[in-house]
Amino acid sequence: MAKATNLGFPRVGVRRELKTALEAYWKGSATAVELLAVARELRARHWALQRDAGLEHVPSNDFTLYDHVLDMSCLVGCVPPRYQWDGGVVDLDTQFAMARGRQVGDVDVTAMEMTKWLDTNYHFLVPEFAADQTFKVSSTKVFDEFEEALALGVVTRPVLVGPLTYVTFGKKAADSVVSNGDLIARLTPVFIEVLQRLAALGAVWVQIDEPALVLDCDEADKAAARGFYDAVRACVPSLKVLVATYFDTLRDNAAFTFSLPVAGVHIDLCRGEGQANTSANDADAVLDAAVALAEGKVLSMGVVDGRNIWRNDLSVSLRRVERAVAALGVESVFVAGSCSLLHSPVDLAAEGKLDEQLRSWMAFATQKLGEIKALSRPRAEIGGELAASDRVQADRRSSTRIHDVRVKARVASLTDDMARRQSPFSVRRAAQRAAIALPSFPTTTIGSFPQTPAIRKARAALKRGELTEAEYSAAMEREIQLVVDFQHEVGLDVLVHGEPERNDMVEYFGEQLSGFTFTQNGWVQSYGSRCVKPPVIFGDVSRAAPMTVRWSKYAQSLTTKPMKGMLTGPITIVQWSFVRDDQPRQMTSRQIALAIRDEVVDLEVAGIRIIQIDEAAVREGLPLRRADWPAYLTSAVTDFGIAASGVQDATQIHTHMCYSEFNTMIGSIAAMDADAISIECSRSKMELLDAFASFKYPNEIGPGVYDIHSPRVPTVAEIVALLVKAVEVIDPRLLWVNPDCGLKTRGWAEVKPALVAMVQGATELRALV
Numbered sequence: 001m002a003k004a005t006n007l008g009f010p011r012v013g014v015r016r017e018l019k020t021a022l023e024a025y026w027k028g029s030a031t032a033v034e035l036l037a038v039a040r041e042l043r044a045r046h047w048a049l050q051r052d053a054g055l056e057h058v059p060s061n062d063f064t065l066y067d068h069v070l071d072m073s074c075l076v077g078c079v080p081p082r083y084q085w086d087g088g089v090v091d092l093d094t095q096f097a098m099a100r101g102r103q104v105g106d107v108d109v110t111a112m113e114m115t116k117w118l119d120t121n122y123h124f125l126v127p128e129f130a131a132d133q134t135f136k137v138s139s140t141k142v143f144d145e146f147e148e149a150l151a152l153g154v155v156t157r158p159v160l161v162g163p164l165t166y167v168t169f170g171k172k173a174a175d176s177v178v179s180n181g182d183l184i185a186r187l188t189p190v191f192i193e194v195l196q197r198l199a200a201l202g203a204v205w206v207q208i209d210e211p212a213l214v215l216d217c218d219e220a221d222k223a224a225a226r227g228f229y230d231a232v233r234a235c236v237p238s239l240k241v242l243v244a245t246y247f248d249t250l251r252d253n254a255a256f257t258f259s260l261p262v263a264g265v266h267i268d269l270c271r272g273e274g275q276a277n278t279s280a281n282d283a284d285a286v287l288d289a290a291v292a293l294a295e296g297k298v299l300s301m302g303v304v305d306g307r308n309i310w311r312n313d314l315s316v317s318l319r320r321v322e323r324a325v326a327a328l329g330v331e332s333v334f335v336a337g338s339c340s341l342l343h344s345p346v347d348l349a350a351e352g353k354l355d356e357q358l359r360s361w362m363a364f365a366t367q368k369l370g371e372i373k374a375l376s377r378p379r380a381e382i383g384g385e386l387a388a389s390d391r392v393q394a395d396r397r398s399s400t401r402i403h404d405v406r407v408k409a410r411v412a413s414l415t416d417d418m419a420r421r422q423s424p425f426s427v428r429r430a431a432q433r434a435a436i437a438l439p440s441f442p443t444t445t446i447g448s449f450p451q452t453p454a455i456r457k458a459r460a461a462l463k464r465g466e467l468t469e470a471e472y473s474a475a476m477e478r479e480i481q482l483v484v485d486f487q488h489e490v491g492l493d494v495l496v497h498g499e500p501e502r503n504d505m506v507e508y509f510g511e512q513l514s515g516f517t518f519t520q521n522g523w524v525q526s527y528g529s530r531c532v533k534p535p536v537i538f539g540d541v542s543r544a545a546p547m548t549v550r551w552s553k554y555a556q557s558l559t560t561k562p563m564k565g566m567l568t569g570p571i572t573i574v575q576w577s578f579v580r581d582d583q584p585r586q587m588t589s590r591q592i593a594l595a596i597r598d599e600v601v602d603l604e605v606a607g608i609r610i611i612q613i614d615e616a617a618v619r620e621g622l623p624l625r626r627a628d629w630p631a632y633l634t635s636a637v638t639d640f641g642i643a644a645s646g647v648q649d650a651t652q653i654h655t656h657m658c659y660s661e662f663n664t665m666i667g668s669i670a671a672m673d674a675d676a677i678s679i680e681c682s683r684s685k686m687e688l689l690d691a692f693a694s695f696k697y698p699n700e701i702g703p704g705v706y707d708i709h710s711p712r713v714p715t716v717a718e719i720v721a722l723l724v725k726a727v728e729v730i731d732p733r734l735l736w737v738n739p740d741c742g743l744k745t746r747g748w749a750e751v752k753p754a755l756v757a758m759v760q761g762a763t764e765l766r767a768l769v
């Protein structure tokens with residue numbers, strides 16, 4: 001029998017209890033004591049769940065109030081000076097100021113930069129390293145949680161973000177010459193102090209997450225990491241260290257990782273090269289290579305996919321576990337999720353409305369614990385589970401709900417021309433200028449306006465049957481009217497309808513496309529208290545009828561200014577969904593590209609002259625290894641082209657991307673050939689624009705001039721300063737003025753003054769340039 005283990009469990013709770021508690025605390029309607037009580041209750045519940053599932057290694061410190069990377073920054077005392085931390089234990093409010101900014105009285109500090117955790121939709125707060133950065137133990141959270149679990153009878157495996165990963169994903173001050181190696185060396189004594197204390201408290205194993213090891217790694221960084229693990233071995237010899245890697249295979253870092261002086265290594269057996277669904281052969285080869293290297297170590301096998309909702313094929317996985325056990329011995333094999341289960345929804349049992357067949361194909365975090373346990377047991381004991389799993393797999397392979405011959409035929413008949421606009425940008429630009437009158441530095445927004453309680457109430461009432469379709473429509477039209485009036489009042493140039501009818505930019509489309517299904521409670525943490533509920537793509541995708549035309553048409557009827565149509569692009573829909581694992585992802589996004597293309601053409605026919613296809617998630621879908629980029633990017637560019645190119649030259653296509661570091665893929669963004677792109681820029685103080693400037697990005701561009709993730713209202717002066725910076729690097733004739741992203745998560749109280757300031761900033765810029 002191998003050991004059943006887990007790398008991490010979702011924090012938010014099956015009813016998103018943590019979200020409710022956090023937001024009440026931030027609003028001032030709950031005390032810190034109340035917030036911490038909810039957090040404690042969630043931890044206790046999740047530990048019990050894992051223990052009762054029979055897991056032998058249950059994690060602690062995987063819980064966090066906001067973000068586990070922020071927790072690391074607090075643990076090692078890496079708090080930027082602007083938070084005026086007193087150098088003691090990092091208190092709750094300092095921690096939340098780092099996460100969300102702070103604007104009280106005359107205190108006005110911005111939040112730390114936030115970016116996606118490798119290729120997931122989970123966001124972490126980017127550590128900031130000053131040139132003279134020092135570290136010291138500054139939080140007791142990891143110890144407190146270990147003791148808390150101990151008091152409940154569970155000896156947990158504390159989880160820490162490893163130094164290589166922490167440093168790799170941090171950000172150094174511009175004037176800093178400090179290397180990753182220097183930082184790792186400075187962190188080492190702090191980690192050792194933490195590990196010694198954990199050992200003293202009774203920890204046997206500790207899990208050090210090093211997903212940076214699945215990336216292309218620098219030799220000097222690897223040498224520094226080895227120095228760290230050597231030191232740990234020397235100073236805390238009694239503690240068993242599991243180095244956990246995930247989200248891809250180790251490839252050329254495998255020999256290095258397995259040569260570290262640690263007790264065990266965790267590998268992800270669910271993801272593989274090219275981000276295609278790992279075929280049986282790939283995973284077998286990866287496993288064989290790992291087994292050969294794992295001599296004398298524990299091999300932790302990530303066989304249960306932590307990032308998807310499909311039931312495990314137990315027969316396939318069990319064969320792999322048996323192979324490893326035969327080679328290494330039962331004592332040296334751990335069965336685990338591929339990564340932390342943080343990236344899956346909590347419990348399938350909370351789904352009341354899923355149809356039985358679809359439900360029978362799925363497993364959420366709670367169900368995955370059962371799969372992990374089953375796979376740790378001898379074959380003879382799990383005959384029933386194996387037979388049930390085989391039935392599910394056979395059912396999925398043969399289901400007629402999955403395969404649509406018309407969709408497959410249409411994809412097969414695609415030509416190269418269909419992925420290109422009719423004319424080059426210069427020609428289109430002239431046609432668009434003639435068709436759409438705009439000032440220099442045109443102002444616009446990214447699409448959504450505040451999703452007010454009234455809007456959400458109307459949608460809920462429609463779902464409950466308390467509002468008729470007609471009443472709901474009328475309510476949405478009133479919202480659109482409000483948003484249009486407001487934009488007139490503020491003086492924006494290109495208007496939007498505000499997206500009131502959209503619960504979510506992916507779900508809204510998924511609901512109208514075939515091949516999608518939805519959960520009621522399948523929430524996954526995105527950042528802080530925010531969760532997303534990804535749709536599930538289970539079959540071939542097609543569009544039965546126009547999805548957005550009526551709203552855009554109505555909105556355009558209220559104004560003579562251009563009304564921008566608003567769509568979500570194929571890569572983003574795939575990236576923010578749970579994707580079927582029975583065909584390559586590229587095939588799924590190609591089918592969606594065709595559906596979006598039809599919608600773009602219908603919008604044009606309805607008189608919409610500017611259409612934005614949001615591709616917020618292109619960067620996060622980028623494979624982790626450079627070797628895999630070309631295939632992904634070529635496919636993404638083609639998908640965007642297919643979606644965008646059904647229209648005439650005079651129709652202006654926009655795209656929008658959030659949080660992206662563009663350097664690595666600027667050529668592909670240019671190849672997407674959107675007439676205009678808006679990007680998230682303000683938290684990086686326009687640094688992101690440099691990639692566009694040095695590439696001489698040829699098309700129009702709107703760098704975000706204020707951060708919409710923080711409730712903080714920007715000043716006109718700040719906005720002008722950012723725009724002046726932008727004008728220095730981008731041809732002013734190509735520049736748009738817009739916020740970083742959509743406004744749906746903000747309140748009107750912030751949005752109004754912020755947009756007034758933005759339009760004022762654009763006006764001042766016009767006078768300056």
Ligand code: GLN
Pocket residue numbers: 446447448499505566614616656657658741742743744
């Ligand atoms: N159009 C969307 C909105 O404004 C874009 C959101 C996004 O990029 N995440 O909400």
Ligand code: ZN
Pocket residue numbers: 446616656657658680740741742
């Ligand atoms: Zn965005």
